[in-house]
Each structure stands twice: as C-alpha cells, then as structure tokens.
Amino acid sequence: MLYSCSSPAAPSTTALPAIRPDSTVVVAAGPQYQRSGLYRFFWGQHYRALWALPVTAPVFNLRTAVPGGLTPIREGGSFQTKNLRLVDKNGVQYVLRSVDKDATKALPVSLQGGMIGRLMKDQTSVIHPYGAYIVAPLADAAGVYHTNPRLVYLADDPALGEYRTAFANALYLFEERPEGDQRTVASFGRSAQVESSRKVFTNLVASNQYRVDARQYLRSRLFDMWLGDWSRREDQWRWASFSTGSGATVYRAIPRDRDHAFFKFDDGFLTHIIGWVKSNYQSFHENIRLQDVEGLNRAALPMDKSLLAYLTHDDFRQISDSLQRQLTDQVIADALHVWPAEVQKMSTTEFNQKLRSRREQLPAVADKFYQLLAREIELPGTDEAERFVVEAVGTDKVRVQLFRLLPQGDQLISQRTFEARQTRIIRIFGLGGNDAFEVRGALSSQFTISLYDGAGQDLFTATLAAGASPHVTIFDSGDGNILRVADPIKVEKYQPQAQEFDAAGWLLRHRLF
Known part of the structure; x- marks a missing residue:
C-alpha cells in the first residue's frame, strides 16, 4: 500500500x-x-x-x-x-x-x-x-x-x-x-x-x-x-x-x-x-x-x-x-x-x-x-514483491523504508523515522509476493516491532549492533520463509486472523467486504 x-x-x-x-x-x-x-x-x-x-x-x-x-x-x-x-x-x-x-x-x-x-x-x-x-x-x-x-x-x-x-x-x-x-x-x-x-x-x-x-x-x-x-x-x-x-x-x-x-x-x-x-x-x-x-x-x-x-x-x-x-x-x-x-x-x-x-x-x-495515530503504527506492503528495512538511526529512533523490487534496482517508495517518545508499537505486514525484511543497527528496546510475513516465500535477515536487545518478533505463518536471524529476535508461528492485511481480510478490515 x-x-x-x-x-x-x-x-x-x-x-x-x-x-x-x-x-x-x-x-x-x-x-x-x-x-x-x-x-x-x-x-x-x-x-x-x-x-x-x-x-x-x-x-x-x-x-x-x-x-x-x-x-x-x-x-x-x-x-x-x-x-x-x-x-x-x-x-x-x-x-x-x-x-x-x-x-x-x-x-x-x-x-x-x-x-x-x-x-x-x-x-x-x-x-x-x-x-x-x-x-x-x-x-x-x-x-x-x-x-x-x-x-x-x-x-x-x-x-x-x-x-x-x-x-x-x-x-x-x-x-x-x-x-x-x-x-x-x-x-x-x-x-x-x-x-x-x-x-x-x-x-x-x-x-x-x-x-x-x-x-x-x-x-x-x-x-x-x-x-x-x-x-x-x-x-x-x-x-x-x-x-x-x-x-x-x-x-x-x-x-x-x-x-x-x-x-x-x-x-x-x-x-x-x-x-x-x-x-x-x-x-x-x-x-x-x-x-x-x-x-x-x-x-x-x-x-x-x-x-x-x-x-x-x-x-x-x-x-x-x-x-x-x-x-x-x-x-x-x-x-x-x-x-x-x-x-x-x-x-x-x-x-x-x-x-x-x-x-x-x-x-x-x-x-x-x-x-x-502515532501510538501504534501499521505499515502494509502490497501483493507484489517489496523490501522493508528497519534500521536504528539515533537514540530511541528507528527508520522504516519500503522499497519496490525491480530488475534494474530497488526503488524507494516510502519512509518514515519514528521516535520512542511518540511511538512504541510498529507492525509491518508483507502481504503477498516474495518480500524481504531487513533489521539493522542498535535498535532501541523502547520499540515493540512485529514483522508479519503474509503470502509468498519471504526472507528475514538481521544485522544488529553489539549489545542491542530490541523487541522484534517475526510472525511466521510457515509457508517456506527463509529466516537468517538469531537472538534476541524472536520467531513465533501464527495463523493470520480474518482482519489481517491480506486478500479479503484487507476489505474486511475496512468494512468493504
């Protein structure tokens, strides 16, 4: 989206x-x-x-x-x-x-x-x-x-x-x-x-x-x-x-x-x-x-x-x-x-x-x-392939970037930097397509960040700074994702709910189904 x-x-x-x-x-x-x-x-x-x-x-x-x-x-x-x-x-x-x-x-x-x-x-x-x-x-x-x-x-x-x-x-x-x-x-x-x-x-x-x-x-x-x-x-x-x-x-x-x-x-x-x-x-x-x-x-x-x-x-x-x-x-x-x-x-x-x-x-x-609106943030992708980059950019700050995946190189679509004094919860939804999720840097534990895979075979990677202890959870629906992450990032199995960001659930979420 x-x-x-x-x-x-x-x-x-x-x-x-x-x-x-x-x-x-x-x-x-x-x-x-x-x-x-x-x-x-x-x-x-x-x-x-x-x-x-x-x-x-x-x-x-x-x-x-x-x-x-x-x-x-x-x-x-x-x-x-x-x-x-x-x-x-x-x-x-x-x-x-x-x-x-x-x-x-x-x-x-x-x-x-x-x-x-x-x-x-x-x-x-x-x-x-x-x-x-x-x-x-x-x-x-x-x-x-x-x-x-x-x-x-x-x-x-x-x-x-x-x-x-x-x-x-x-x-x-x-x-x-x-x-x-x-x-x-x-x-x-x-x-x-x-x-x-x-x-x-x-x-x-x-x-x-x-x-x-x-x-x-x-x-x-x-x-x-x-x-x-x-x-x-x-x-x-x-x-x-x-x-x-x-x-x-x-x-x-x-x-x-x-x-x-x-x-x-x-x-x-x-x-x-x-x-x-x-x-x-x-x-x-x-x-x-x-x-x-x-x-x-x-x-x-x-x-x-x-x-x-x-x-x-x-x-x-x-x-x-x-x-x-x-x-x-x-x-x-x-x-x-x-x-x-x-x-x-x-x-x-x-x-x-x-x-x-x-x-x-x-x-x-x-x-x-x-x-x-800043208290809890929800960032959906689309049913096409995209790349999400979640990166620490300062003390108690995190930037989320959304890229469109193209043969000639990734194209930045949207980005925003969040501050912990305003935002504590960030949920990112991959939706369809073979998406990539990247977590980088010294992410603050002040944020609770949830990454939802959606349909497709998605790639999750993490490159954390030494000593970082972020609250990041990957919600894996079990459809062949590749996870290249380690502690402290958590992985939980889940079944998408009726109003998650996918297919008919998107319209249901917006009372249009």
Whole structure:
C-alpha cells in the first residue's frame, strides 16, 4: 500500500447545470420534529426549530431542470438518506438526496414502528437540515474536493414514473454523482476516473503502482473535524484517480454525504449522558473536545491508520496551518450566505462564531490527531514483491523504508523515522509476493516491532549492533520463509486472523467486504 505526499492545487467550484425552476415553494423540511418543552429537556432541542422553519426553494422539474431533461434510473441511499439517481441526455449522472432522514431502516422491521423506532426517527433533528448546503464553498476555499449540492423541492412530477409515490413532494439536495469520468467537474479534480472505496482499497493492496495522496487526504480529514463531521467511514468517500508519468496511479479523496456535519446532540439531559458514553457523537460547539479527538475520529480510524502512516508531525502542522490561513472570516461569511434567507436569519450568527472559534483550534487538533495515530503504527506492503528495512538511526529512533523490487534496482517508495517518545508499537505486514525484511543497527528496546510475513516465500535477515536487545518478533505463518536471524529476535508461528492485511481480510478490515 503506497502513499504519495504531494498535494493538488486547490480545486475551484464547478457549476452544476443551471436549474431552471418553473416556480418556488415555501415549505418546512420537518415540522414533525417539534416537541414539548419536557420532551426537549430529556431528548434535546437539537435543530428542531430549523426543521420546522418554512424556507423558499425552487421547484425541481425533471424535464426542464437541465438542458434535455433528466431521467430517473435507480433508487438508492444509506440506512438514513433516500436517494434517486438521475441521468441526462449525455449519460452524466446526478443524484437527489433527501433532506429528511430515517434511521429506523437500520432496525429490525419489528422495531421500526415501536417506541425505539419513533425515538430514532425523532433524533433526525440532531442533523442540520441545510448543513451540507454550505460545505461546498468552505471546502473550495480549503482545497478539499467536494460535491456541489443545491436545495430543491421535488413536486408530484409525472416524469418520476415508478418513483413518483416514494419521492414526490419533499425537499432534496441535487448534486453530481462522484463516479466514472468527471473531467468536466473541477471540484473532483477533473479526474478521468472516479472510483469507489472498494475498488481503490482492492487496488492498493494488489500493487505498489497504486498510491494515495496522503497529504490531500489529511487535509480532508482535518476539514472534517472542523465541521464536526464524525461519520467518515469508508463508504463516505470516493477517489479521483490520476495517472503519473511513471505509470503509477495516484488517488485523491472526495468526501461525500455531509449529513453529520454540524451535529448537535448533547443539549438534552439524556442525550448529554449518551454523548459521553458514545464519544463519537460529538456536538458542533465553539470548542472541539481536544481530550477526545479519538472519539470524534473513531469511524474513520481504520482508514486513517492505513492512509496516513508515512506522514510526519511536520506534515500535520503544515496542513493545519494552511487550513487556518485559507478559511478566513470572509470565506466563512460568504459560505453562510449560500443558505436560504430564512435559514441565514436563524443560523448565521451562531455558525460565524463557531466556525471561527474551531478554526483557531485546528493546529491543536492536528497535534492531538497525530499523537493518536502515532501510538501504534501499521505499515502494509502490497501483493507484489517489496523490501522493508528497519534500521536504528539515533537514540530511541528507528527508520522504516519500503522499497519496490525491480530488475534494474530497488526503488524507494516510502519512509518514515519514528521516535520512542511518540511511538512504541510498529507492525509491518508483507502481504503477498516474495518480500524481504531487513533489521539493522542498535535498535532501541523502547520499540515493540512485529514483522508479519503474509503470502509468498519471504526472507528475514538481521544485522544488529553489539549489545542491542530490541523487541522484534517475526510472525511466521510457515509457508517456506527463509529466516537468517538469531537472538534476541524472536520467531513465533501464527495463523493470520480474518482482519489481517491480506486478500479479503484487507476489505474486511475496512468494512468493504
């Protein structure tokens, strides 16, 4: 698995085809979330007032919305959001994403209509109904890829055909669908091929010719934290692919589905208690909970550990400082003016204050995030042949280098130096191919280093300095490896677990199998 550290130029906002509304309508997204004062005391005020607020939205006519019209082709969505996929006359795909949500679909059918189902449905009010609407201009200023949602009202349009009953008469966000050829979309990097996470992670483990732009991904992740968007698991991303002159492919992250940005959960007696138990349910306050950056990022942790493994503390600081400079007061003010006028009156003051305050915390958040990821490091190879070199480079420091094995000579792919004051555990996974592992020098006993062979016949060698007593263990699955090592390096037999870095286990690890 390979990671590039270059960053693309900041994307500029693309324009969706101009929506030509036949009319406008004034409608509330969710008046059903209004509750009594006693109920709100226990279960929270959340964004109920915004859900009940009538806003002005253009009526979306499938026949005239874009030149040549749009044809609905498929219903989709997650457990909460209802989606309708559309295609224009040129084959370009778009999607209508429901503003209202329904989390009860994740429950067994027997519970959906009962008290638990009603409570889960009510907690849709923790989501800002128009939050995703302002993310695009903020992301554009931050240099983060993004979709460009527009608020529309879908009336009882006969052009919906078989989808008319399920989708008519509701508010939606109309946006591009990040998949396939997106050379016309600047906010997707004008990539000729946008891929799913499943396809990308399969490629990353298959060949060292596929790489992720790690600095660009980190920029997206720090932007997530600024927005308070904690729901960033693997299926919330798409990936813009770019070919390099050397024949490699670099992937850059496209975050999508901003439903949980600006989450507001802990303003009720019971939800406040739940929020401390479920630390990922962090509300969008003026201050980010620095003591629990881990909870805020729990959903994305498997991806973060894999994709950010070779970035240094300086990388984290540079990108957080860059975001601070780019997310100016004027950028924030301009983004908030994208909201419908009715929403601006209710939310602008609050969001101006919170976004500015959270921006000032970005360097501290980046430091905490780095410390979290640096505790235990996991460095995978690919299913091709590679060479790992683990070498002492100073007092309580170790450098790990990953080389691609080529007939004309080994090519350095990635490297990073780790310090014992930040990192104590390093796990290296060979995956497939006939790999080589080399251990060198006066390795500090402060590190616990584990080397996993994976498939193929691997070579392990050690050249230790006199008196060195490192904690290095080779995990040998017994498929014909050559071990040229001696004490104090340990060798243990093992059977790879279901979520180890190999084949289907890689997808299982990232919840994509």
